[in-house]
Ligand SMILES: Cc1ncc(C[n+]2csc(CCOP(=O)(O)OP(=O)(O)O)c2C)c(N)n1
Ligand code: SF4
């Protein structure tokens with residue numbers, strides 16, 4: 001018990017828990033030992049947790065919810081084994097709050113939830129965007145609205161992920177289609193959060209979250225570890241939101257001597273509130289958005305499986321997340337039947353890859369958009385297409401994946 | 414001639430003074446007491462993180478106190494502070510916010526932090542009203558008071574927040590008023606030194622948005638009332654509930670040794686890591 005330690009001993013002990021900025025190979029080796037074998041058969045929820053640990057996540061705060069609970073369970077078991085901290089908070093509002101607090105204390109931090117909890121987190125996600133706090137939020141989507149179908153997968157939070165909090169801001173959202181990708185994209189999510197100082201949402205769903213697939217754990221050299229850019233300036237010369245031209249300010253973690261003031265109020269470069277200046281607000285919000293929008297090319301990831309055809313039998317399919325799995329099969333069959341099929345799988349939902357979508361839609365006689373909702377990404381596709389093309393939304397709700405046959409019918413029907 | 418500079422100016426963010434509090438607001442008194450208490454404990458603000466919510470009282474530390482400060486969302490400072498304290502247990506983490514923030518919208522975080530007995534000091538400014546939004550009823554507004562959203566009368570009883578926090582498991586709980594500045598300063602020092610969840614309810618005045626509704630127009634009238642209504646906790650033994658109904662019980666409600674959350678958490682981590690090292694030496 002630490003209670004028997006002197007104050008001095010306690011402080012010394014505590015200092016050892018201050019997360020290192022760099023994730024050393026020894027730390028990584030410790031994580032790998034904790035995870036076990038290199039090749040595993042695991043659920044999406046577990047792959048997400050493994051990805052987080054491999055990326056250097058050292059803090060997790062969460063609240064149990066189906067179908068995301070397994071991530072919290074794994075984090076509670078493994079984080080202490082590698083010197084990190086897990087806490088079950090009283091609700092999801094508190095969970096994301098604690099994550100933001102831990103991030104300002106220097107930790108790579110994450111929470112995981114599903115729709116109802118994701119809805120509760122929205123105010124503080126906006127706070128993270130406004131204060132430019134790196135953090136990762138996993139949303140294992142389930143059928144909604146409200147309590148809906150807790151154990152069933154869905155893709156109903158695509159819009160909420162971007163527009164869930166009030167005001168204008170940008171963040172990053174990623175959609176894995178396989179269990180391996182749950183792991184890879186969670187590592188990517190941490191790197192993006194640290195690079196751009198934004199909340200990054202990993203949008204899995206109840207189907208992938210609970211599905212078991214083979215995964216292969218990466219080696220240290222396979223991963224590019226990114227940590228936030230911290231300031232080297234003297235405290236007197238440092239201002240928390242100075243723009244060095246990159247639109248991404250240098251961060252000063254708490255307890256490093258900079259005595260920063262961080263607020264969700266509109267603030268100036270000094271960090272101090274500016275609640276009635278139109279110019280200050282506009283400058284701030286524009287920078288928050290532009291640091292993402294100007295980097296769409298670097299952030300955005302898609303997978304193209306194109307035949308680059310043109311003419312009557314050329315069709316496009318745009319998919320993301322779990323739905324892509326049925327599309328893969330449908331594409332095979334359609335090609336056997338003589339269709340020229342271009343499949344665009346969107347990995348980065350936000351920022352939305354407008355250019356790729358516009359290019360595809362303009363070329364294809366018909367573009368099919370299967371989603372496990374009543375048409376959310378469909379709106380975005382429509383927005384960037386000229387309007388002259390045939391856009392076919394393929395809606396499905398209730399927790400079942402589209403069959404390849406349903407997608408084929410969308411294309412041929 | 415050398416310019417006069419108050420010895421405590423290094424503790425505040427001079428560049429954004431003067432502060433925004435209304436004339437006679439108790440928030441200034443609390444800031445004063447807090448800064449004195451920090452000096453009294455001999456704590457460097459560089460080793461502190463202050464976390465606050467939304468409301469007039471939340472402005473006491475953020476932006477005015479010169480430590481790392483996290484000005485969070487309404488009701489949530491304790492949740493944010495929990496993440497800070499777990500990752501940086503070597504720093505002193507303080508929460509200062511209003512009654513609406515801490516006990517109203519944030520009440521759930523309050524009781525759970527007290528239950529965990531996490532090493533935070535929470536100083537709740539209880540002005541019995543939602544001050545910043547213009548004087549709406551709070552969970553701490555006394556029964557029978559007319560506010561802007563109880564224009565006919567408040568028919569809800571007020572929360573006894575200090576007693577609630579004590580019951581929930583905090584190590585240190587006290588209640589003072591802005592009239593009792595010196596005992597408040599001393600109490601703040603004890604709270605900061607205490608390893609565990611410490612909570613001080615500071616009964617304070619909001620002349621602008623509460624006082625004018627109850628006929629107390631100035632800070633002086635409020636302070637007179639606090640003085641008259643205050644009863645030291647050690648004098649309450651023989652008093653009935655009815656006798657105490659309109660009084661403000663002041664003093665230390667509890668000061669006890671209980672396992673502290675971050676110490677427990679990190680000790681557990683340390684044991685697990687040590688056991689693994691034995692199993693598989695590096
Ligand atoms: C989620 C949310 N709900 C409501 C508000 C509006 N609001 C701002 S301050 C406040 C009340 C503040 O009262 P209190 O915490 O007692 O602080 P005081 O101003 O009295 O010091 C409210 C309701 C808000 N900012 N956020
Ligand atoms: S409204 Fe009340 S609490 Fe707010 S600054 Fe004015 S007097 Fe103080």
Ligand SMILES: [Mg+2]
Nearest residue numbers: 511512542544
């Ligand atoms: Mg109040």
